[in-house]
Amino acid sequence: MSTARPSHPRAEHRDFRLLWLANAADGVGSQASGTVLPLLLLGLGNSPQTVGLIAGVSTAVGLLLGPLVALPADRGARKPVMIGSAAVAALAIGCVALALATGRPPLGLILAAVLVERLATACFEAAARGTVALICPGPEQPRAIARLTAADQGALITGPMLGGVLYQAARALPFLTDALSYAVSALCVSAMRADLAAPATRQRGEGLLREAAAGLRLVRSSPLLRLVLAWGTVVNAVVVALYYGAVFTLRRDGHAGPVLGAVLAVSGAAGLAGALAAPRVARRYGPPRVVTGVTWLLVPLTAALATVTGAWAYGLLFSLVCLLMPLASVVLQARAIQVTAPALQARTGAVLATATTGAAALAPVLAGTLADRVSTAAPAVVCGLLLALLAVHSSRRPVRGLLVAEGVR
Known part of the structure; x- marks a missing residue:
């Protein structure tokens, strides 16, 4: 398998550390806000059914659009997709934090922000899946995946605890933390030196849906x-x-x-x-x-x-x-x-x-x-x-x- 990687091992290690940090920051922030989101919605007077509906719709958005939004990343726009997605997610969740800090946000704003953040996260995750193959040599890939998996597991431990503590202090803080974590992810990806554009394989006359599939x-x-x-x-x-x-x-x-x-x-x-x-x-x-x-x-x-x-x-x-x-x-x-x-x-x-x-x-x-x-x-x-x-x-x-x-x- 041919991959586009940095020519120097130090560059590979540096880029992977940046990818790991972006993944870890995203995981901790998402867990911190995701844990308290149901509490926030219930506290604003919404029913458990509404809370479940929001969670289900946001998950469905990511599931249905994930394969489609991966197409620009495979076409060579992997790095811009990751940076742009993280920036959009930061803006969406930042709006929730700002609304909470200034008053009682309407349900429509929260729903719109969660859906935008879920779509942006789906874009980021889809593009990130191709990054390991481009910055890590084949023998190093199992170790790289293990470290990324460990970061995910660590986020599952620290994120909910952090979200709970911050929510007790001020209900806007977990969402502000999540927005900042997306900003950190965008900065880490932008600092990567590797060429993350994989060789294009598009065939002439191939439609968008067929290419996405x-x-x-x-x-x-x-x-x-x-x-x-x-x-x-x-x-x-x-x-x-x-x-x-x-x-x-x-x-x-x-x-x-x-x-x-x-x-x-x-x-x-x-x-x-x-x-x-x-x-x-x-x-x-x-x-x-x-x-x-x-x-x-x-x-x-x-x-x-x-x-x-x-x-x-x-x-x-x-x-x-x-x-x-x-x-x-x-x-x-x-x-x-x-x-x-x-x-x-x-x-x-x-x-x-x-x-x-x-x-x-x-x-x-x-x-x-x-x-x-x-x-x-x-x-x-x-x-x-x-x-x-x-x-x-x-x-x-x-x-x-x-x-x-x-x-x-």
């Missing part, structure tokens, strides 16, 4: 990318379903919010540790063993979640799930980058993200339905069955062979 066609035609899609979709949905299963189970047993917060904090720290350890584990045991081994280990852990009753036992098992998942996820993401041409990175990444995010968005609904109509243990049982099917599939010889193939597109 190139990533989907690649995923459909690539056995490896189909494996990444299936694994990511199932496992991400399982983790979200288990999270809501934890909420239902702990509430059933009479545990208050602080206990749930502690369980989530420990599980987030476990996910951070798993992401950092992923490259070393993959080098020691090999990608096929890591992916199949992790998938099989998730099965009994998930099944056990259906039987435990104590809060700390549930927290321990859920933390082990969060520890193991990044070990395989980093391997699969690295292989996906290696088999995707630079000019298709953003569109292909958007397709994969749309599938996994969509499944994760549906998981709470399914978990709640199972908990209401069957039992609070039902989500874990169903998740265990899904993981068992995925483990059988990933253990097949042809599938394992995909993880060691050296040929790239």
Whole structure:
């Protein structure tokens, strides 16, 4: 695979540090404001149904438009897309912070700002997915992905706590912090020295929609990318379903919010540790063993979640799930980058993200339905069955062979 990279290793390391900082700042800011947004909307007198509608619409916007907005990035405008998207997101959330600081903002303003910010974030994320392949040499990509994943996990731990503290001080502060984090991301990307323009692959006479769907066609035609899609979709949905299963189970047993917060904090720290350890584990045991081994280990852990009753036992098992998942996820993401041409990175990444995010968005609904109509243990049982099917599939010889193939597109 041919990639456009800086000619000097120091430039590569500098550009990756800037990308990491942009990603970390964005993650912390988004978690800080996203955590308190429902509290703000409820505090302004809106119903839970309205809060859920805003969350659902904003998520749907990113899911539907993600593959389309990745097209300009793959055409060579990756850096301008990232800078412009971060700037637009900063402006949108900054308007919310300003409105909160000066009075009672109307619901329409908040809804418009959230939708604009979600669209801008989808643009930024789609373009950023192609950046790792352009600034990191092939052997360094698993480690780079692990560090970016660790930043995401760290944001899940620090962002909500920061948002809660700031919201107690002044309700505009979490949104101001988010706006500043987008500004930091834009400055970091603008300071990168690498040429982030991948070679164009547009064919004469190819329509806009067909060109935008190139990533989907690649995923459909690539056995490896189909494996990444299936694994990511199932496992991400399982983790979200288990999270809501934890909420239902702990509430059933009479545990208050602080206990749930502690369980989530420990599980987030476990996910951070798993992401950092992923490259070393993959080098020691090999990608096929890591992916199949992790998938099989998730099965009994998930099944056990259906039987435990104590809060700390549930927290321990859920933390082990969060520890193991990044070990395989980093391997699969690295292989996906290696088999995707630079000019298709953003569109292909958007397709994969749309599938996994969509499944994760549906998981709470399914978990709640199972908990209401069957039992609070039902989500874990169903998740265990899904993981068992995925483990059988990933253990097949042809599938394992995909993880060691050296040929790239």
